[in-house]
Amino acid sequence: MKPSTKKGLIALLALAVVAGVGLWWRNAHLSTVAAKPAPSGVVQAPPVMTVRAARVKRAALREExxxxxxxxxNESVMIRPEVDGRISEIHFTEGQFVARGARLVSLDSSEIEAQLRAVEAEVTLNRSRLKRAEELKEKNFISAQALDEARENLNQSLARQAEIQARLEKTVIRAPFDGVVGLRQVSPGAYVNKGQDIARxxxxxxxxxxxxxxxxxxxxxxxxxxxxxxxxxxxxxxxxxxxxxxxxxxxxxxxxxxxxxxxxxxxxxxxxxxxxxxxxxxxxxDNALVVPEEAIVPRGQELFVFKVVDGKALLTQVELGLRRPGEAEILAGLAPGDVVVTDGHQRLRDGAQVEIVSAAGAPPQTPRKPGNG
The missing domain is CATH 2.40.30.170 (Efflux pump adaptor protein, beta barrel domain)
Known part of the structure; x- marks a missing residue:
């Protein structure tokens, strides 16, 4: 190996050693700084939760x-005739309101009227005969039996007159109460039997x-x-x-x-x-305590709400009464004017710091700063 090449390798090894020592010192220094405790007397504030709330109010509750x-x-009847006959006139229109006693249907009554006139003439005759019989009896020209027979003849005539008069009245069908007439099932000129449906x-x-x-x-x-x-x-x-x-x-x-x-x-x-x-x-x-239904927090078999006091959410057990859509009655656990969390309580724990961002009838509240007592 050439001397120049050997010197280059030595220089590179020296630089690597120096870089490694520097990195080790830096990491060791940062770990030491991170491990140092916060200065005494400084309290780290817990996170503040934003919630919506409402005020406990009094209201009238209906138990339903x-x-x-x-x-x-209210009244309902099918109009039917009580006697047979031919319809001579219909006095109503379908869907019409009629008053009690108003004529609805008239049947042909000519035959019955003739019978009534005949019996009326008979009544007049028998009344005259009775009067003469009474006069003769006073003079003892007739017996008491003859007088009784004359009186009985008149009574029978009056009874037949009443019977025919009743039949005549039944040829006119009248409304038994105020009401609306429905759809008719017959027409003028139709022959109807006793009890046949006409209209409701x-x-x-x-x-x-x-x-x-x-x-x-x-x-x-x-x-x-x-x-x-x-x-x-x-x-x-x-x-x-x-x-x-x-x-x-x-x-x-x-x-x-x-x-x-x-x-x-x-x-x-x-x-x-x-x-x-x-x-x-x-x-x-009349004076029930009510809260929004969404404020109720079930925990097992018990029910709670988060009551906001001095910026803190306090888990408070309540007893419920009546419920209606959107509201629940409070029987125990709260007082009028208390503020309860209605939205955001899923993330809350007892005693958590809260800030009310929207309230129904409740004043805005912010948590107290640590160290202020």
Whole structure:
């Protein structure tokens, strides 16, 4: 090997040794610095969690039970004749509102009217005969039996007159209550038999509502309780009513109680036969403590909330009462005005520092700085 080449190799080895020693010293120095404890008296602050919160408030809560039911006409009847006859006139149009006592259908009554005139003449004759018989009896010209026969003849004539008069009245069919007449099934001039269907009359100014609730609520049911009804035909509206009758027996098959309510129907928009979703109010709590439902944190069989106090989230056990969409009643564990976390509690632990970035009825809060007491 040439002397010049040997000197070059020696120089390269020397540089490598110097670089390795320098790298070792640097790493050792950094490790020593990192291992040094923080200066005494300086406390590292825990991370601050941002959350949303709401204030515990008082509100009126309705204790309700849900059910399904069917709307029924307040009164409903199929119009049928009580006597045979030919229809001489129909006095209504289909879908028309009629008042109680209004004429609906008239049957041909000419034959009955003739019979009535004949019996009226007979009544007049027998009344005159009775008067003469009474005068003759006063003079003892006839026996008491003859007087009784004259009186009986008049009574029989009056009875036949009443019978024919009743038959005549049955040739005119009248509305038994206020209502709306449905589709008729006969035409003028048609011959109808006794009991044949003519049209349906529905009283729908007020509707009945039949629905069932479980027997567990039986002790809390009473006449006059308010019900709220929703139907598919009017999805954005609710209709109010009141219970007016309770079935005295519990159904053995379903273990439910049948209730009946009245629902005012102005404008007759609701129709009999509609399917109804029912909310029955069992009671009202005027000053219940409520929190947003999303504030509740279940832990096993127990329920908690994170209550914000002085910038810290404190895990607080609560007891719940009624629930309604979006809200829960607090029976124990909180007081009016307390602030609870509604969003962000999934990352929280008891005592964590929090900052409220959005609050419903709660003032903004920031954690206290360490060292400020």
């Amino acid at each position: 039970v849900s059910a399904v039911g069917t709307l029924l006409a 009359l529905e009283g729908i100014g007020t509707l009945k509502l039949d629905f069932r609730v479980p027997e567990v609520f039986l002790s809390r049911l009473r006449v006059g309780q308010e019900v709220t009804v929703a139907v598919d035909a009017y999805p954005n509206e609710q209709f109010k009513g009141q219970i007016y009758a309770i079935e005295p027996a519990v159904d053995e098959q379903t273990r439910t109680v049948l209730l009946r309510a009245r629902i005012p129907n102005p404008g007759v928009r609701l129709k009999p036969g509609m399917f109804a979703r029912v909310s029955l109010t069992l009671g009202v709590r």
